[in-house]
Amino acid sequence: MSLRELLNDVSNIIFPPQCLACAEMINQPAKQVFCCACQDKIHFITDDFCPICGIPFLSSPAGSHICGNCLENDPYYIQARAVAGFETVIMGAIHKFKYSRSISTGNALGLFMAGFSFPDFDFSGYSLFIPVPLHIKRLRERGFNQSLLLAKEMGKKHNLPVNFSLLKRCKSTLTQTGLNKAEREKNVKGAFVIADRKKVAGENIILIDDVYTTGATLNECAKVLLEAGAQKVAVLTLSRVTEKHA
Ligand SMILES: [Zn+2]
Numbered sequence: 552m553s554l555r556e557l558l559n560d561v562s563n564i565i566f567p568p569q570c571l572a573c574a575e576m577i578n579q580p581a582k583q584v585f586c587c588a589c590q591d592k593i594h595f596i597t598d599d600f601c602p603i604c605g606i607p608f609l610s611s612p613a614g615s616h617i618c619g620n621c622l623e624n625d626p627y628y629i630q631a632r633a634v635a636g637f638e639t640v641i642m643g644a645i646h647k648f649k650y651s652r653s654i655s656t657g658n659a660l661g662l663f664m665a666g667f668s669f670p671d672f673d674f675s676g677y678s679l680f681i682p683v684p685l686h687i688k689r690l691r692e693r694g695f696n697q698s699l700l701l702a703k704e705m706g707k708k709h710n711l712p713v714n715f716s717l718l719k720r721c722k723s724t725l726t727q728t729g730l731n732k733a734e735r736e737k738n739v740k741g742a743f744v745i746a747d748r749k750k751v752a753g754e755n756i757i758l759i760d761d762v763y764t765t766g767a768t769l770n771e772c773a774k775v776l777l778e779a780g781a782q783k784v785a786v787l788t789l790s791r792v793t794e795k796h797a
């Protein structure tokens with residue numbers, strides 16, 4: 552047994568692993584971050600979604616097709632995919648992770664995200680992960696960037712580098728909560744800059760974030776990266792708001 556495994560075992564005795572959503576004890580902590588009851592409530596997005604933005608069609612009999620939003624405004628990113636819907640279990644875990652400054656919850660959610668297969672996504676076409684950055688003011692308040700914790704686990708799993716200093720948030724934007732799509736787009740316009748254009752040129756980039764809401768922030772990031780010479784940009788998020796808009 553390695554020292555790391557030993558320390559892990561000891562910490563599991565002192566702090567028994569708990570479900571990230573309901574705090575129930577977990578039997579197989581190496582494999583699970585949610586208890587079975589919570590895991591069953593998660594809506595994994597595996598089929599019947601828009602091939603561009605990834606919105607699932609929950610009750611549509613039409614199966615996968617390009618949604619109305621993407622037909623109207625083709626996004627800058629090539630495709631966006633999420634692990635699961637932004638519903639009770641995932642929402643609770645993300646809130647805990649962000650607002651109680653729980654880095655261990657963040658790492659566990661990173662493992663959860665990295666363990667998902669993203670069924671139609673071809674990782675071999677990409678060269679770099681970039682987490683959506685926080686403004687320095689927000690980073691000071693929160694103490695860490697939640698997207699970077701997710702990106703780190705994705706980088707390990709898919710054997711791709713993670714760069715958290717190439718894309719910077721230069722404008723401290725208002726919270727996006729309560730804003731509609733057009734207001735969100737206006738709010739994030741000009742909020743991001745590239746620190747080193749040479750390092751972006753020719754790269755095939757996967758942007759990582761915790762939640763895809765309207766996609767305004769992620770689309771703005773993709774736009775800035777493409778303008779700096781990136782070859783293509785895709786988006787992977789832990790969760791996605793799934794209100795019907797198709
Ligand atoms: Zn649970």
Ligand SMILES: [Zn+2]
Pocket residue numbers: 601602603604605606617618619620621622
């Ligand atoms: Zn779409």
